[in-house]
Amino acid sequence: MSDLPSTYIIEAQRIYTMDEENQSYCAMLVDNGRIKTLFAASPLLSLPKIEFSSYFIVPGFIDSHTHILLYGLQKIFPDLSDAQSIAEILEIIAAHQSLTQQVGFLFCYNFEPEKIKERRYIYKDEIDRIGFSYPIIIFRADMHSASVNSAALKLLPQSDKFSFQTGILKGNIYEYTYKTFLKFISPDLRLKAFRITLNDALASGITTLVTMLGSEEDSESCELLVENLASFPIEVVPFYQTQNINRVKKLGLKRIGGCILIDGSFGSHTAAIFDNYNDEPHTNGILYLSDQELENFFKAAESEGLQTAVHAIGDRAIDQVVRVWEKIIKSNTYRHRIEHCELLNDTLIQRIKDLGLLVSAQPAFEYFWGGPEKLYAIRLGERWRSTNHLAKLISHGIKVLGGSDAPVTPLNPLLGIKSAVYHPNPEARISILEAMKMFSVNGAYGIFAENRIGALKLNYEANFIVLEKDPLATVDNTVVSVFYRGKKVFTKN
Ligand SMILES: [Zn+2]
Ligand SMILES: [Zn+2]
Structure with a gap:
C-alpha cells in the first residue's frame, strides 16, 4: 500500500511522544518499521523526508475493547435503525435478495420495535410475504430478541407455541437461534467481516485493535482470526470469550x-x-x-x-x-x-x-x-x-x-x-x-x-498518526494519515 523507503525522516509541527514526560519533537527517523531517533530541530540528514509541517503526530490509537465480527457483520447486512415502518423494513429486506442467495440467509440489525409506526415486532407471515426461501433473522438492537420467517423456524426445535405462531423469539429460544445461525456464517464471510472492521479502524487512527471474539459455542471465529493475524493491516489482539483454558492455550494466547x-x-x-x-x-x-x-x-x-x-x-x-x-x-x-x-x-x-x-x-x-x-x-x-x-x-x-x-x-x-x-x-x-x-x-x-x-520512543514500533490540529489543544480533530510499522496505511482524501 505504501511506496515509502524503509528508512526516512518524518517532520511535523509537533510530535508528541505520549510517554511519561510527553515531550514534543519536530522530526523522527523511522527505520525498518521502528523509531530510531527523535529530533528537536529539523535534522540535516540526506534521507528521504516526508513533511507534515503544519500537522501533529501522536502514537497510533489503541482501542482496548471492540467486537470485530459483530461490527463487520453489521456493515455487511442491512441496518434497520432508520426504518420508520414494517413496510419500509420489508422493502429493505426485498432489496437484499442477491446477498441472501449468496450467503444462504439474511441477518438484519438494529430493529427497534418502539421506533417504528406500528410499535411492535414483525410477524413471520409478514416476512414470508417477501417470498424468500432462505432464513431471515431480524435482530432487535440490543441483540436480546428477534423476529424470524418460516424458513428460519424450520431449523429450530418446535418447543414453544408463541414463537412458532408469531416468529418472535425471546429468551432461551432466541439464544438458541442466535447461536445456531452464527454457525451458518462461513469462514469467508467471517474474514470479510474482520477486514471491514479493520479498514474502519485504521481510518480512525487505530493501529492496535483489541477485540473480544468467540464464545463457548463459537469455537471457530477466534481460531480463524489467529490464523490470519499476519495478513491484517493493523495489529489485532484477541480476547477469547470462553472459560475453556485449553482452547486458549491451544491458540498460544x-x-x-x-x-x-x-x-x-x-x-x-x-x-x-x-x-x-x-x-x-x-x-x-x-x-x-x-x-x-x-x-x-x-x-x-x-x-x-x-x-x-x-x-x-x-x-x-x-x-x-x-x-x-x-x-x-x-x-x-x-x-x-x-x-x-x-x-x-x-x-x-x-x-x-x-x-x-x-x-x-x-x-x-x-x-x-x-x-x-x-x-x-x-x-x-x-x-x-x-x-x-x-x-x-x-x-x-x-x-x-x-x-x-x-x-x-x-x-x-x-x-x-x-x-x-x-x-x-x-x-x-x-x-x-x-x-x-x-x-x-x-x-x-x-x-x-x-x-x-503506545508511545513514540526509541526502538518502538513506528505506529503513529498525523492529525490536522494540535491534539492537546482541541478535541475536534481529523486523522490525516496513519502509519503502521513504518508503512503508510491510510491517507484521508
Ligand atoms: Zn461487554
Ligand atoms: Zn463488549
Missing part, C-alpha cells in the same frame, strides 16, 4: 475472556446494581455466575498465568468481581481487567486500586447515554453522576484503558477522547492528555505491550 457476562446491560435492566432501578423499582439486575463459578474461572486462569477480562457494568457486578479477586490475589501480576466497569462508588474504586485491577472503559457511553436526560439517568436516577467517573479512577492511580465496544459505539478514538474530556458530569472530566493516554500508553499496558507501542 496469553489472555482469556472479554465480554464474559458477570451481569447484563442498563438498556435491558440486567446490569446488576445494589439499589433498584429507577424506572423498574422492583429489579436490580442479574448476576450470571455464582461466586464459586467465578472463583473457579479466575483461579484456573491465574494458575496458567493468563490475563483475564470480564464484562461487569453495575456496582453489584463489579463488587462480585472485586470480591472474588480479593480471595485469590494480593496484587495483580497478570493485569486482570474489568471491562466497562460503569457504575462505581468510592469504596469499590479504592478496592480496585488496592488490587491493581485495570479498568477498560468506554467514554463514548457517556456521549450517548450520559447526563441528566439520557439512558443512565432514566435507569439510575441521580446515580448517573457516578457512571464512568474517569476523574476519580485516574486520581486514584488506576490504569484506565480506552475503548469503544464497537459496534455499540463507533470505532472512533477521537470521539472517545472528546467524550472523556466533556463528560456530562463536570467532576468526572479528565484532561485531553489523560484521555489521549487511555487510547495509547494505557491501552498498551492493558495488553503487556507498553515496551513496544
